[in-house]
Amino acid sequence: xxxxxxxxxxxxxxxxxxxxxxxxxxxxxxxxxxxxxxxxxxxxxxxxxxxxxxxxxxxxxxxxxxxxxxxxxxxxxxxxxxxxxxxxxxxxxxxxxxxxxxxxxxxxxxxxxxxxxxxxxxxxxxxxxxxxxxxxxxxxxxxxxxxxxxxxxx
Amino acid sequence: xxxxxxxxxxxxxxxxxxxxxxxxxxxxxxxxxxxxxxxxxxxxxxxxxxxxxxx
Numbered sequence: 001x002x003x004x005x006x007x008x009x010x011x012x013x014x015x016x017x018x019x020x021x022x023x024x025x026x027x028x029x030x031x032x033x034x035x036x037x038x039x040x041x042x043x044x045x046x047x048x049x050x051x052x053x054x055x056x057x058x059x060x061x062x063x064x065x066x067x068x069x070x071x072x073x074x075x076x077x078x079x080x081x082x083x084x085x086x087x088x089x090x091x092x093x094x095x096x097x098x099x100x101x102x103x104x105x106x107x108x109x110x111x112x113x114x115x116x117x118x119x120x121x122x123x124x125x126x127x128x129x130x131x132x133x134x135x136x137x138x139x140x141x142x143x144x145x146x147x148x149x150x151x152x153x154x
Numbered sequence: 155x156x157x158x159x160x161x162x163x164x165x166x167x168x169x170x171x172x173x174x175x176x177x178x179x180x181x182x183x184x185x186x187x188x189x190x191x192x193x194x195x196x197x198x199x200x201x202x203x204x205x206x207x208x209x
Contacts, residue, residue: 024203026167026189093166117169117187132169132187142176152166 025062026132028151035121035129048121050129052083053104053147056116062131069131070116077112081124091150098154104147108139119149166190 038047058071073082084104090097102119118131130151139145169187174180184206188199 024187026169026187028164028167028189098165130167130169132167132189134169134171134186137171137173137183137186139173140176144174146172146174148168148170150166150168150170151164153164 024132024134026130027062027064027066028130029066029128030064031067031127032129035127048126049088050119050121050127051086051088051102052120052123052126053086053102053106053149054081054083054118054120055106055112055114055145056118057113059115060133062116062133066131067128069118069128070133073112077108077110079109082106083120083123085123093150093152093154095154099150099152101151102149104149106145106147108141108143108145110141112139113137114139114145117147117149163191166195 032050035047035050039045039049041047054069054072056069056072058069060070074080084106086102086104088100088102091099091101093099114137115135116131116133119129120126121129130149137145167187167189168185171183171186172180173183185199185203188196190196190199
């Protein structure tokens with residue numbers, strides 16, 4: 001009984017800490033920093049644009065050292081990598097053109113539970129720019145998932 | 155004296171999602187994943203998501 005009373009007496013900060021423990025994580029990965037610096041070099045940078053959006057179905061919390069998604073869809077529901085190639089754009093959040101934006105549209109070829117997503121610099125494998133995990137998004141056959149990735153610098 | 159200021163991190167990263175069901179129903183899930191350099195902005199987003207039932 002005493003234990004129940006203690007748990008029931010959690011203060012607002014304890015509740016907030018518990019809430020934050022459930023947070024989805026979004027990261028600008030270590031490899032993403034290398035992608036950005038590489039894109040600055042030369043008239044035609046050898047570093048490819050990280051314009052390939054990917055989906056994953058595994059559980060986990062994204063951290064900056066990640067190089068892959070959690071169980072990326074590479075076989076099964078999608079035939080091959082479920083990546084889409086999308087032209088990135090510069091958009092304005094606060095200052096003119098301060099944000100890189102990439103809009104990806106996926107059509108589910110069957111039932112799928114999507115738990116994380118990211119941007120890569122290649123259609124297969126490649127280097128990870130940003131990654132986010134989130135509450136499961138359940139898709140059924142022919143459902144369309146539109147993801148908008150934003151990376152704001154100012 | 156010169157002064158060089160470089161941000162090591164971006165200001166904000168977000169992933170927003172919209173699901174269009176096969177029958178045409180549109181579900182705007184909003185920002186499903188979000189990070190902001192300001193912890194207050196991150197907390198505000200987390201609390202808003204929690205209250206909306208989005209985990």
